[in-house]
Amino acid sequence: xxxxxxxxxxxTLALVAVWHPSPARADNVDALIKDAKSGSDYKVRLSxxxxxxxxxxxxxxxxxxxxxxxxxxxxxxxxxxALGKLITASTPATTRGQAKTALEKLLTKESTDSVKKVAKxxxxxxxxxxxxxxxxxxxxxxxxxxxMASKAEPxxxxxxxxxxxxxxxxxxxxKDFMQAWPGGKxxxxxxxxxxxxxxxxxxxxxxxxTVKQKGASATISCKINMLIATYPEKSIFGMLTGTASxxxxxxxRDIALAKQDxxxxxxxxxxxxxxxxxxxxxxxx
Numbered sequence: 680x681x682x683x684x685x686x687x688x689x690x691t692l693a694l695v696a697v698w699h700p701s702p703a704r705a706d707n708v709d710a711l712i713k714d715a716k717s718g719s720d721y722k723v724r725l726s727x728x729x730x731x732x733x734x735x736x737x738x739x740x741x742x743x744x745x746x747x748x749x750x751x752x753x754x755x756x757x758x759x760x761a762l763g764k765l766i767t768a769s770t771p772a773t774t775r776g777q778a779k780t781a782l783e784k785l786l787t788k789e790s791t792d793s794v795k796k797v798a799k800x801x802x803x804x805x806x807x808x809x810x811x812x813x814x815x816x817x818x819x820x821x822x823x824x825x826x827m828a829s830k831a832e833p834x835x836x837x838x839x840x841x842x843x844x845x846x847x848x849x850x851x852x853x854k855d856f857m858q859a860w861p862g863g864k865x866x867x868x869x870x871x872x873x874x875x876x877x878x879x880x881x882x883x884x885x886x887x888x889t890v891k892q893k894g895a896s897a898t899i900s901c902k903i904n905m906l907i908a909t910y911p912e913k914s915i916f917g918m919l920t921g922t923a924s925x926x927x928x929x930x931x932r933d934i935a936l937a938k939q940d941x942x943x944x945x946x947x948x949x950x951x952x953x954x955x956x957x958x959x960x961x962x963x964x
Contacts, residue, residue, distance in 0.1 A: 708734060712742040715758075721751035728754055732761035737843065740765055740774055747781045747798075755785065756794040763801035768808055769824075769846045772863040779805050820962050821857045821866060821878045822849060823910050831888035831901075837942055841883050841903075844943045848950040849881075856958070868911055877962040878910030881954055885942055890934055897929040901941040905949050907957055916961065919953050921945040 707730065714727035728746050731739035743765065746758035762778050782802045789795045824845050829837040849856055857876070860866040871878045887902035900922065907917035923945045927937045 708736045708738050712739055715739070715742040715746050721749070721754055724749060724751065725754050725757055728757045728761055732757070732764055735765060735847070737765055737770065740770070740778070744778050744781045747785045752789075752791045752794050755789070756791070756797050759785070759794065759798040759801050763797075763804050766805065766808070767846075767850050769850060769858045770808075772859075775805055775808065818875045819855065819857060819877075820853075820958060821860065821871060821876050821910065822853075822958065823865065823878070823880050824849070824858065825880055825882035827883050829885035829888075831885050831938075834885075837885050837888070837938075840939060840943055841885065841946050844946040845881060845883070845950050845954075848947050849955065852951050853955045853958075856955075865911075871910075879958050879961070880906075880908040880910045880913055881950075881958075882906050882908075883946065883949075888938055888942070890938075892929045895929050896926065897934055897937070898924055898926050899934060899937040899941050900924045901938070901945060903942065903945040903949065905946070905954060907954060907961075917954075917957050919949050921949045 711727045711730045711734070714723050715731060718724040718727060724746065728743060731743060740762065743758045743761050746754055747762075749755050749758065759782065762782070766775060766778055779802065782798050782805070785798050786795055786802070789798065824842055827838045827841040827845075828834075829841070831837060846858065849858065860870065866876075866878065868878075870876075883903055883905035885901065886904050887900070889900050891898045891900070902920065902922045905919045905921070906915050907919075908915045923941045925937045925941045925944075927933050
């Protein structure tokens, strides 16, 4: 049973869950980034770095790169570990390069062995990602996760949440799928054909996001549509719909968080239980 930030997902396309607050949430990312950069006390900066690692939002990567030069060794070490967790094959090559440069710089100046050890480990992870990104498995599968869309507000935040969730689930549950092509550019039809690679698009839309309040409680419901198409032709062959309801308090902040959980839970479930198996089946047909 997949779980997401305290939300228990019970059913694939129609799920009901009770939302429970969690201290490290995506809506806190901006505050965590600020504290990681300019917290007056090292404990504040350390807490922010650990929080960014726990939330797992890639918006925090630049702040973590900056924290590698923090005046406190504990913060530097925590930032190195966090970068190892947040940077994946789907992270832009330029960002991976910036992290690599900062880690190499840290290694040349760092005097604390424990910090040097974790920095070296993360550098090795980045090297492995780079090697994987330049290797194309003949007969493999390439997936381009599109920009996503939302008819509900805040549209930009929900769009990004959908894309980040889909990318994360696919990275974890379909490690053989390529989400990046050597050189950092999108492959052409000729590129795919030369390696006998099957290409696919995945996109989605938040079609509905409603709130029903009754006294001190509220129920947030969402409906997500996702599509699967061939790449680069964009010939659609799969249409999926998922819904969820999340029960929580009527507090304005709690409602905002429950909206995120509702959308992310449906995307996570659809990608894991429907999108990945469908792509595998289509590629093998």
